[in-house]
Amino acid sequence: MQQTLNQTGWYQRSRLKGALRFHFLKVGKIIAWVLAILLAAQLLGVIIAACGLGDYSSGGVAAEFGTEMVALLLLACMLANSSTTFLLRFGTPRTSVWLSNLIALVISGLAFLLGTLVLSILFNYLVLAMSTFNSAFSVSQYSGSLSGTELITVTLSKAVSQLPMMALWTVEWSCLFYLLGCCLKRSKAITLTVCIVLPLLLWLLMLLPAVRQVIEIAESGNQTGMMVMGIQWLGWLQNAANFFINNWQWIQGVAALVSLPLSWLCMRSTPQP
DSSP states (O other): OHHHHHHHOHHHHTTHHHHHHHHHHHHHHHHHHHHHHHHHHHHHHHHHHHTTSSOEEEOOOOOOHHHHHHHHHHHHHHIIIIIHHHHHHTTOOHHHHHHHHHHHHHHHHHHHHHHHHHHHHHHHHHHHHHTTTOTTEEEOOSSOOOOHHHHHHHHHHHHHHHHHHHHHHHHHHHHHHHHHHHHHHHOHHHHHIIIIIHHHHHHHHHHHHHHHHHHHHHHHTOHHHHHHHHHHHHHHHHHHHHHHHHHHHHHHHHHHHHHHHHHHHHHHTOOOO
């Protein structure tokens, strides 16, 4: 018996295989339904334009990264809540649950991103074909002289070249959203306070001395001081904006790495159902 267990390996003994199968069956259906809804919505627009009830215009090929972020957030909360409770109920080790949640979230996010890109390609070429005999359909941009075929070629090349970076962002935001989902499962009030109220209070505390200085200058009637203070504020805001713009990728990556042990610790303390 012990020899048989040793031969199976950690992957099967830890029930990670079963946890991943459960996630992919559940999350896969959700991703498929969302993509089907997006497909139906675009088909409805094509049908309306084909019936002469409106116009249908496409602006080139692009992956729906914003929609993917919303889907990732909702999936992360679902995996951290109901899916985790279901797996723990059947005695699945917490390490396997945590790892399977992250793997399923990343893979589902990448699948959704690729799915939206494929849909965009299909509908752009469909609209291009329809535009040859129906003026209600067009592939064009707001400004520029590219033809429909050239626009699709250029945007498709751009979308494909951006996929590796979008994939990296998907991995990073999956880690961050999963940590947020774990924290919301433990305490919604504390999580919302830390994420919203605490940054707002810190911002107000930082702003308070500057506001007091502006009031003092205004009371003294020093117009030159007001102008100098305004220039200083603009300089501080510009420096802060430049710092975040230039270093945001590193900030996001470090935050994603830090979120991994934090989400493990948060999920590890989840009580057995």
